[in-house]
Amino acid sequence: MAGDLLQRSNGKEVIFIDKGIDDWQSLADGVPHGAEIVTLDPARDGLEQMAEWAAGREGYSAIHILSHGSAGQVQIGSASLNNNTLASYSEALAQIGQSLSEDGDILLYGCEVASDQTGVDFIGKLAQATEADIAASDDLTGADGKGGDWMLEQQVGEIQTQTLAEGQYQHVLAAPADQDFTDIPPHMFYLLPHAFGGAEGLIFSASPESYAEFYITDEMTSFTAGNAARFWVDAGPTGIGSSYIEFSSVDPDGSGPETKPLFALNQLAAGYSQFTFLSTYEVSGWAEGSKVVSVDVDLAHAGNYGTDASSGITYTKSAQDHGVYSGGTLIFGDAWTNIDTVRFTVSDMMYPQVELLLDTIDFSEPVSNSAPTITDIPSDLTVTEDTVSDLDLSAAIFADAEDDELTVTLSVDSGTFSEPADGASNGVTATKVSDTQITLAGSASAINTYLDTASNIQYTGAQNVSGDNAALLTISVTDAGGNALAENVTVNLDITDVNEAPTYTGSGLNPTFIELDEGNINWQNLAFLFSDNAFETIEAGQEIIQVTLTVSNVSGASDEVLAIKNGPASAIKMPLINGQTDTVTTDALNFSYAVSVDDQNVATVIIDSADTAEIWNFYADNLFYANLSDNPVAGDRVVTITSVKDDGGTDNGGVDTGSTNIASTVTIKAVNNAPTGSVTITGTAEKGATLTASNDLADSDGLGTVSYQWLRDGVEITEATGTTYVLTQADVGTAISVRASYVDELGTAEAVTSSATDTVANVNNAPTGSVTITGTAKQGETLTANNDLADEDGMGDIISYQWLRDGEVIEDAIGDTYTLTQADVGAEISVRASYTDELGTAEAVTSSATDTVANVNDAPTGSVTITGTAKQGATLTANNDLKDADGMGDIISYQWLR
Known part of the structure; x- marks a missing residue:
């Protein structure tokens, strides 16, 4: 049924199974592990059971109800929910509805609940009462072999929940409906077997090989109402023995009595013909083909029939006997609760003929097996x-x-x-x-x-x-x-109660006690002994009455004490001397103690006080060691809480004392003495110089091995830990000091720092690299200056150039390029790069000179002219205004041309 329910649903769903339905366990077994399933006791009101479950729950997406149903009605436990009972269950239904989410669904699997208009109206009203969407079946629900299915055809609202399906369930969720034959037309004859009422009806049968019929009569009697059924069975072919008439729940697929729905028979009306001599019947109940219960009843006489109330039948006979039929009402006991067939049998050796009137057959759901x-x-x-x-x-x-x-x-x-x-x-x-x-x-x-x-x-x-x-x-x-x-x-x-030994747990703090100054307790630095203290009596209501401690290596002097701090600068002191006793009574403390010291210098301190564990925790939290001497005896003291005792006694084998053995070791330490002397530095405070550290330190606690750490403006210089230190560029402009460190012979770390040097002066660093010229040393060519200069003092921001001719400054030649002119021919050209380093020093580097600058010929300028008249005999004169950048030479010669 629900075999894949959890895989289909993203919401919480609950499945209610009425244990009154046939084979309910197979339905429950089909639910996967972890699914929420609730079984309903068929003997209790099922709606009340569901409301009890719903209390305090919310957010469920669906409620599935597997129970019997009929048109316009669902049976839940002993409750019948229909249009007539909805109002009486309003509170329970509201409670159930509140367990659902806003779009929650209620799915009713009972047969034919919504098979007619009454049923449709019913689920509509149920939706209003629960504020849920409702789905219900309009036909048989259950095994398809019995005409059933798992579809819920009628819905109110939008159903978002997948309906269940159980392929292994072999029944339908229907039981016989009450039968009063009202809907059957009167004065009709039917041959047996014959069925009425569909899947929820009855099938009427008779003994084999007999002629059997029934007739619907509306003859008025004092024990029937409206229509009734008259059954007649002849004696069969032999006319000897017994005959019977029976009715049973419908077997939809005809597979046998083991598949018929069970029912409980409450009562019916029965009568016999006063014109026959047979009024006594064996009334029997059957289940799955076997007789379960039987009682002989004489319809001519009222009375209680049967051996006990459970299996018995109470017969109330009508006082009116006129007419053809006489009879009354049969009320059945508890043993008639899980049957599928009721049989009326007559026995007569001569002529066993049945003539029986039946009406108002009243059923209810079968009752499950009795609870233990x-x-x-x-x-x-x-x-x-x-x-x-x-x-x-x-x-x-x-x-x-x-x-x-x-x-x-x-x-x-x-x-x-x-x-x-x-x-x-x-x-x-x-x-x-x-x-x-x-x-x-x-x-x-x-x-x-x-x-x-x-x-x-x-x-x-x-x-x-x-x-x-x-x-x-x-x-x-x-x-x-x-x-x-x-x-x-x-x-x-x-x-x-059997008294358990009390316990104590805690942690030793293992403090160091430092020698006091003139015996005055240092309240800011007490040698507290224990932490995480937890005394426990085990049994509630008891008190701790005694705690025992030991202290090793005591001096036996009264200035050595254990003490309990009880104020910012006050304490109760317990001197560790043999025979010391006292009783302490203050507003906060109330205890007594006794001290004994053995020949091994171990003091035993017994503290008595009837207090709660919380008070003893306070004592332990504030317990400290002190030695008021200016010169305490050397050696550690081990303080141990050895046992604790409660007031529970030893009755019934109880134990009132527990061993603890939580120890705290006190290290005794003298007051530290500061070193004397100083640390000095020798050497010049300028870059490149070596500084040397020396000291004349002394320590009354013992001078350990001295190590050095050089400091630049008070900050440690990485890896500068020797006795000497060479000043670098990074030190320029700072002050250098050195710290001498050591651990004295009492374990105290000591450090002394020298005075700082003067500010470290810089020493200029010449630039490195060179200045070079590229280009051809020939008139008209362009030379270019380059450099790969570097300076430890910093290159500065600007490098400027000055070109030189034979070492002399060439006016206005200050770029990084220079074009050679006639003036440079025959000379050597060089260039000087200049800058100011980051420490303010002017620096200059000159390149190597070029080869001698070669000339390139320059054409003359000006012209040659002729004066005179161009006629025979006239004299022509040659003149010129020639000039030459390369020089005119000393002689100009002429050649006349014709």
């Missing part, structure tokens, strides 16, 4: 603290009406069970499931016999727990049918 019971359980059992004790349940009486196999579960909320005694000889399987749970499986009588031996079940309470109602034993019982006690039984476990 338990009586005479004691309200309290007594056991002994921290002791394996018998749980004496010999007075208890377990019972089961059907004598089913029982499983008894014993659970305790604290403490542990021992392994139970073997119950095989009693027919009981005893299993220790866990330390807090034991199960006993067997018949009720076998379990009763097993528990008659009180030692078969033994229990030990939780450690150090005692008192009335100190633990709770819960007893639950289920039978083979899955029925449980109406309510689990609880038994108080009273645990008799």
Whole structure:
């Protein structure tokens, strides 16, 4: 049914299964592990059970209800919910609705709940009462072989929940409806067998090989109302023996009586023909083809028929006997609750003829197997603290009406069970499931016999727990049918106190006690002895009455004390001298103590005070060691809390004293003496110089090995730990000092720092690298200056250039390039790079000179002219205004040309 429910749903869903439906266990078994399933007791109001579950729950997306149903009605436990009863269940329905989320669904799986307009109206009203969306079936729900399915065809609101489907369930969720034959037309004859009412109806049958019929009559009688059915069965072909008429719930697929729905028969009206001599019938109830119960009833005489009330029938005969038929009402006992067929049989050796009138057949849901019971359980059992004790349940009486196999579960909320005694000889399987749970499986009588031996079940309470109602034993019982006690039984476990030894836990602080200045206690630096102190009496209500301590290596002098601080600058001092005793009474403290010292110089201090553990924790928190001497005896003192005693006594084997042995070692240390002398530095405070550290230190506590750490403006210089230090560029502009450190012979770290030097002066560093010229040393060519200069003092921001001709400055030649002119021909060119370093020093570097600058010829300028008249005999004169950048030379010669 719900085999894949959890995989389909993202919300919380709950499945209610009415244990009154056939084979309900197979439905429950189909639910995967972890799914929330709630079974409903068919003998109790199912809606009340659901409301109890819903209290305090919320956020569920769906509620599935697997129970019987019929048109316009759903049966939940002993409650019938329909249009007429909705109002009376308004509070329960509202409670159930509140457990759902805003879009929550309620799914009703009962057969034919919404099969007609009454049913449709019913689920609509149910939706209003619960404020939920409702889905219900309009046909048979259950096995398809019986005409059923798992579809919920009628809905109110939007159903978001996947309906369940159970392929293994072999039944339908329907039971016979009450039958009064009202809807059958009167004066009609029917041959048997014949069925009425569909899946929730009845099938009427008669004994084999007989002629049988029934007739719907509306003849008025004093014991029928409206229509009734008259059954007639002849004696069969032989006319000898017995004949019967029976009705049973419908078997939808005809597979046999084992698949018919069960029912409980409450009552019916029956009558016999006064014109026959046969009025006595064997009335029998059958289930799955077997007779379950039978009673002989004479319809001519009223009375209680049967051997007991459970299987019996109460017959009330009508006072009116006129007419053809006489009869009355038959009311059936509890044994008629799980049957599928009712048979009326007559026996007559001559002519066993049936002539029977039936009406108003009243059914209800089948009743599940009776729950087991338990009586005479004691309200309290007594056991002994921290002791394996018998749980004496010999007075208890377990019972089961059907004598089913029982499983008894014993659970305790604290403490542990021992392994139970073997119950095989009693027919009981005893299993220790866990330390807090034991199960006993067997018949009720076998379990009763097993528990008659009180030692078969033994229990030990939780450690150090005692008192009335100190633990709770819960007893639950289920039978083979899955029925449980109406309510689990609880038994108080009273645990008799046995005093446990008190305990103390704490941690030794292992303090150092430093020699006092003129015997004055240093309240800011006390040698507290213990922390995380926790005294415990184990049993509630007890007090610690005594604590014992020891102190080793004591001097025996009165100035050596243990003390309890009781104020910012005050304490109760307990001198560690033999025979010392005192009683201390203040507003906050009230105790006495006694001191004894043995020949091993071990002092034993016994402190007596009837106080709670919290007060003793205060004592221990504030306990310290002090030595008021200016010269305490050397050596450690070991202070040990050795034992603690409570006021619980030793009755019943109790123990009132516990050993503890929590120790704290006090290291005695003299006051430190500061070193004398000084640390000095020699050497010049300028870059590149070496400084040397020296000292004339002395220490009355003993001078250890001295190490040095050089400091630049008070900050440690990495890896500068020798006696000498060479000043670097990083030190320029700072003051240098040195710290001498050592550990004196009493273990104190000491350090003395020298005075600082003057500010470290810089020493200029010449630049490195060179200046070079690229280009051809020829008139008209361009030369370029380059450099790869570096300066430890910093290069500064700007490098400027000055070009030189034969070492002399060339005017306005200050760029990083220079074009050679006629003036440079025959000369050597160089360039000087200049800058100011970051420490303010002007620096200059000159390149190497070029080769001699070669000339490149320059064409002359000006012209040559002729004066005179160009005629024969005239004289022409040559003139010129020529110039030459390379120089004109001394002689100009002419050549005339024609």
